[in-house]
Amino acid sequence: MRHLIVTSVALTLFAAASLAAQPAHAAGSSSKVVEFELMTWPEVKDALAAGKTTALIYTGGVEQRGPQNVNGGHNIMGRAIVREIALRLGNAIAMPVLPLTPNNASAELPGTIGLTNELLEKVLERMVEQSITTGFKNVVVMGDHGGGQGEGDKNVYRKVASEMNAKYSASGVHVFYCDQVYEPANHAMEDKLAAQGYPRARHGGIHDTSIMMYLDRDGAYVRKSLLPTAVGIPVGADGKPQPAADSPKNGIVGDARRASAAIGKQAFEMKVDFAVKQIQTFIPPKS
Numbered sequence: 001m002r003h004l005i006v007t008s009v010a011l012t013l014f015a016a017a018s019l020a021a022q023p024a025h026a027a028g029s030s031s032k033v034v035e036f037e038l039m040t041w042p043e044v045k046d047a048l049a050a051g052k053t054t055a056l057i058y059t060g061g062v063e064q065r066g067p068q069n070v071n072g073g074h075n076i077m078g079r080a081i082v083r084e085i086a087l088r089l090g091n092a093i094a095m096p097v098l099p100l101t102p103n104n105a106s107a108e109l110p111g112t113i114g115l116t117n118e119l120l121e122k123v124l125e126r127m128v129e130q131s132i133t134t135g136f137k138n139v140v141v142m143g144d145h146g147g148g149q150g151e152g153d154k155n156v157y158r159k160v161a162s163e164m165n166a167k168y169s170a171s172g173v174h175v176f177y178c179d180q181v182y183e184p185a186n187h188a189m190e191d192k193l194a195a196q197g198y199p200r201a202r203h204g205g206i207h208d209t210s211i212m213m214y215l216d217r218d219g220a221y222v223r224k225s226l227l228p229t230a231v232g233i234p235v236g237a238d239g240k241p242q243p244a245a246d247s248p249k250n251g252i253v254g255d256a257r258r259a260s261a262a263i264g265k266q267a268f269e270m271k272v273d274f275a276v277k278q279i280q281t282f283i284p285p286k287s
Helices: 002-020 041-049 073-089 117-134 156-171 183-195 206-215 224-229 261-282
Strands: 054-059 092-094 138-143 174-177
Touching: 054 073, 054 117, 073 092, 073 206, 073 261, 117 138, 117 156, 138 156, 138 261, 156 174, 174 261, 183 206, 183 261, 206 261
Parallel strands: 054 092, 054 138, 138 174
Antiparallel strands: none
């Protein structure tokens, strides 16, 4: 009973947070509406009848991202990325982005509000179930934040997708986990930048700061005046942090000083491309 009450409260909070935020549209995207939240119920029903039977469940997150980036960066990027994925697939609808994911708050760097893996699991299960009840035949879960996407049993997304797929596959409904949009796409972009002489970075570094700059229409997402100081714990050639006694403790792992909207566009396109290609292996496009 306690878990049901906690999950109910969490869902209410997530819905309010999601509806309060205007979905970000990437530069150059079509104006066609593929966001579930921005459609009316007759439009959803017509879209399902027309073959848009894939639901994309994308998670974001709220966490400190260095002094230069707003805390809701994962949600900002998530809304734009999942919308573009839906547009390119052509048969999908982007469900409301889940705005909180596994993480832990900190008084030292007060920008994070997180869930536990257990809460995320219950909420993802509920979102999958609700998408299926709505009429979707395929559901894809994926995330913009590493919380819950660990190895083995720590990967909540894979667990939920596997269990839900086993539960519903006999009825012709399938659930998938798209992992390519996160670690593989991020690593590929970091390798590309390193080959061009850019410093490697992880959290709050050049890669994700650049995506936020690409999506930033009015200077609301990135404090550009702070970019000259946006350097934190160094990252080695192996991609691992190399903290030293004098490393800044500002939430950045890497170096974001050379971040740009141009780099952000490349990183954004790479994440979308990786996701679309993987999803099309699950659900082949109709000829």
